[in-house]
Amino acid sequence: MTNQELLQAFRETGALLEGHFLLRSGLHSGQYFQCALLLQQMPLVERLGAALAGKFDAGSIDTVIAPAMGGLVIGQEVARQLRKRFIFVEKDDHGKLTLRRGFKIAQGERILVVEDVITKGGRVQETLDIVRANGGQVAGIAVVVDRSGGAVSFGVPTQSLGQLQVETLDPTNCPLCKRGLLLVKPGSK
Numbered sequence: 001m002t003n004q005e006l007l008q009a010f011r012e013t014g015a016l017l018e019g020h021f022l023l024r025s026g027l028h029s030g031q032y033f034q035c036a037l038l039l040q041q042m043p044l045v046e047r048l049g050a051a052l053a054g055k056f057d058a059g060s061i062d063t064v065i066a067p068a069m070g071g072l073v074i075g076q077e078v079a080r081q082l083r084k085r086f087i088f089v090e091k092d093d094h095g096k097l098t099l100r101r102g103f104k105i106a107q108g109e110r111i112l113v114v115e116d117v118i119t120k121g122g123r124v125q126e127t128l129d130i131v132r133a134n135g136g137q138v139a140g141i142a143v144v145v146d147r148s149g150g151a152v153s154f155g156v157p158t159q160s161l162g163q164l165q166v167e168t169l170d171p172t173n174c175p176l177c178k179r180g181l182l183l184v185k186p187g188s189k
């Protein structure tokens with residue numbers, strides 16, 4: 001799957017939103033990639049999952065882990081295609097990711113981290129920390145969309161299906177703010 005095909009998939013599923021958005025980084029943007037809309041269609045999820053799973057050696061992975069909510073759909077699909085166990089981390093009451101629900105990681109278990117989008121990579125880093133703190137080994141990182149512009153490095157093999165850039169705007173000098181457009185914090189809303 002090429003960058004162009006991925007972008008096309010975002011457009012066709014209405015997942016490339018136009019407006020005035022507050023990104024998790026604190027910057028503003030006129031566009032937002034809403035992966036949940038992309039991942040509504042199971043045939044497409046299957047294609048994306050196959051493309052991601054194909055970038056890793058199934059023999060070197062025991063388990064797939066994803067940060068909820070964003071990573072759940074694609075994480076489970078990658079795990080399904082690799083025929084591996086799938087677990088997830090989720091926010092606790094303080095908004096910090098944690099391993100709950102009785103999920104266990106064995107000493108030395110080789111774990112692939114799957115996420116939908118990385119921008120600054122904070123959630124992926126938190127997930128890596130949890131895997132390691134529980135004695136697991138990070139086998140790699142798989143993301144649908146890398147929006148970091150290559151700025152993020154986790155020190156483990158990292159694969160994405162595409163690097164899609166959105167123009168980010170400095171909130172102190174944002175043309176959309178100046179035009180008085182309502183600022184929307186996307187994500188789960």
Ligand SMILES: [Zn+2]
Binds near residue numbers: 028029171174183
């Ligand atoms: Zn703005």
